[in-house]
Amino acid sequence: MEFKLNIGQIAQGCAISSNTLTSLYSSPYFSAEGNGATSISTLAGDKLFCFGNILGWRDKTHKLHPYPTTMSALQDISGKTEINIQEHLEGRFLLVWVQANGKTNIYRDQFGKIDVYLQRSNEIVTAASDLSLLPENPARDGYDQCALAHTLTYYGHRPPKKHTIYKSVTRLGVGETISINHNNFKIHHRPMYAKKQQEDFGIHEEKNYVDSFLDHLEASSSSDGNAIFLSSGWDSTSILAGLVHLRGPQKVRGVIGQMKYSERSGICNRYEIERAKKFSEHYGVKIDIVDLDHLNNAPQTISDAKPIFKKHNFQSITGLNHYLLAQKIKDTACGEETSYIGEISDGAHNLGFSQYATIFHPSYDFREYADKMASYLFGPTFIKQIKNKSYNQDPIFQLFKSKAGATNFDDPDSTYGGQMRQMLTSFFLRNGRMPFWSITNSKLLKPSGAEKYTRNMQECYFQGIENSVEEEIYSWYLDLYNSFHWQGSTVLTAHIMSDHFGAKSDMPYWDGQIQNLLKVMPESYGRGLDFKSTKYLLKSMLGTRIPYPKDLQTGPHSYTYDTDHNFNHNFELLYHSSMRNLAIDTLKAKPYEEILHPDTFNLGYASELVDRYIVGEKLEGSELSDIVSLYLICQTGWYS
Structure with a gap:
């Protein structure tokens, strides 16, 4: 296209x-x-x-x-x-x-x-x-x-x-x-029409949600066949369940990537591979397993995908995986199939906190509740505490702040409108997903550059939030997700790579009626400190309107870090895969200095970081994230 x-x-x-x-x-x-x-x-x-x-x-x-x-x-x-x-x-x-x-x-x-x-x-x-x-x-x-x-x-x-x-x-x-x-x-320009959370949200809306989901699958699915980017989580397996319910198992198949990032870590998503096999067996559908082999093949995959990345300002490892998955689906397609992707569901249902990774704990029930605690900090109840100046005594905020260690936090603005703007800023312009997370935590930006960046984005995307009330905050989040994470290099690449290979692709949770329902879904539906599960509407439709084996959704979520909390995908890739030598060759000339202005960026810090990485020093935390960012933008390159 x-x-x-x-x-x-x-x-x-x-x-x-x-x-x-x-x-x-x-x-x-x-x-x-x-x-x-x-x-x-x-x-x-x-x-x-x-x-x-x-x-x-x-x-x-x-x-x-x-x-x-x-x-x-x-x-x-x-x-x-x-x-x-x-x-x-x-x-x-x-x-x-x-x-x-x-x-x-x-x-x-x-x-x-x-x-x-x-x-x-x-x-x-x-x-x-x-x-x-x-x-x-x-x-x-x-x-x-x-x-x-x-x-x-x-x-x-x-x-x-x-x-x-x-x-x-x-x-x-x-x-x-x-x-x-x-x-x-x-x-x-379409004005932002914020909607309040609907307090009488109930059985009617739950039915509407399921009807809209099934209507979307009915309209988008193909009689030739339907392939799913299968990850074994709730999002992709709900699409699998819905398609089998509508089309039958002979018209549905799954495609899952087997992540080989380093010799020492082996298959680092073996938990989701094992669970995906169980789901495919339960529903009687075929499953193809694709090697996402960056241990050996990263340079070739990057070379193949790089022209697509450059044309669209993309830079991510996830995009490389989407390239390999889309290629496999096209090579094995039967007629005019539709490819399905479960992306955006996390953000739409629970503000992105639905990965059992907020607080690691042996109890997965507690880990899920920790996700709910994280989403609670961006909800209307906590905003009211900011408004009445009692937020700092909130035990959930205190817990998360204590876990952040030496992290810097900003003080709340003196006005309510300014505080609402800060909530959007914390959510969309800061890498630490907590209210008042300060941009001063970013060593890559100079103070003047950080201030200019923040002001520019606030003026461009957050106009009108000053006149909004806390009950409308979910509507703002879901509307702005379209301008931020959902069009980023870890989500939209799934569509673009499918386009590249000439395949029709669809993300069912990016549906207008589903989005409208989730904009007004109240905090008590799994986004706050209630006892409803994360992704409550999604999970409640499974097993009632759509047959689903919920007993399979137990145990480790997906990746090695579910059981080894020291494991980090980026570390394995940049230090122990075939990406290592490519990253060194790419970064050693420090090409990013061609496009990053010293008034905005701390180029001295960037240079020191690159030098330490090249000699093999182990970078962790924010420094590892920064070297990944520098490498990814240089890997894609730019028009010059």
Whole structure:
């Protein structure tokens, strides 16, 4: 799926700009070219091109119906208001609607799952599906230091949604649409409509959740076959259970990666491999096991995936694994399969605290409750304690703060609006997932650079939180997840790698109705100190509406660190895999100094860190995270 849209007075002359794309439309003010587009029947000379996949539209009862095949039906769904079409449709798509009078609208699904890169060149604005399709070098005007600061200090290793690491290139934000009227180009910004947690949330909403989940699987699944990125956790196995329930075991298969990161650690995800085999046996489905062999093959995998990474500002190990899994699925596909990914479920249900890893303890029930305690610290009850200045006496906060050791914490702002902004800042702009975690803990950033980065991101993404109340905080988190972690290098790579191999992919929990329910789901549904489980709605539907063997979800979660808490994936990769020599060769010339400005970054610290790593000194904690970040961005490289 590739596209390039040129907007401006001489756009027609830009129409044929790539020998890899097909010309779709051309006029004096707008031209479109691309691959993989489908069209919907038009009225009176209108043209509508769709990149990606529309699953259908939801009516007022939230029922999902097949997507419209005529322009008039699409207009009826949208209430004849062109600008809000994406709010009615489910899927992962970009629509280009060219009206007979020359007016054009460009919009995506409501979560902005497809990136649109924007670059202005003279009087022309180009919107493209990746950086390589832009008319000029992305590095034309230099590098965005705030975007780089986020890339190097926040999990996900990618700038937030509207940013790239290049000053000359931005991206279309979540909910933003483009309108073109002859030579007039305008980006429309969707306001943030925060929703309060619903206190009477109950049986009706639980049923709605299951109905929406099954409707989504019904609409997205293929009669040819359906492959699942299987991890053996609740998220991917719930998709497995739902698909078998709807399609039968003969139309479903699992694909799981076998992580070989070092000789000494062996298969470091053997727990999930063993559990995945048990699930496949229970449901009678085939399972393919793919070697994620970075012990021997990291240089070759990186070389193969690097062009894709560079085009999309990606840098992560997870993205390499997604490349290998997507390749295997494509090589073994039967017809037009759909690939399913369980990503984003953790964040959507329990703010990312659903991994049994918050506090390690022999009791997995306690480890799950520790996850709930971590999500509680970002919920409305704790925010009220911040508001009345009693938060520092909260026993949960005291426990987590004591575990953080010498970590620096900021003081709460003097205003309620400022405190709400700090909650979003702690959640989306800090690598330590605790309220008031200070940016001063990051040694990579200078104080002035840290302050500029924080202010830039707050102004771009958090506008309006000052006027919100604590009961709306979950709505803010889930809306902003789309601009941060869910579009990062550990999530969106699953879609992009599937696109690369020509496979249709789907993340069922990235569904509009499911998201709407989780935005208003109250704290008492597993996000706070209640006794409901994490991911309560997901787990409660399994075994009731969808047959599921809950007894298989016992014992160690996935990885070696579930039983050996000193184990670290990044350490195994950077010190004991075939990535070691590649990392040394990549870092020894310190190429990051080409793009990191000394006013923002502590380059002396970075240089010292690289020198210590190269001679084999064992780096741990934040220093290990920093060397990983420096290596990953250099591994991908940049336009220069």
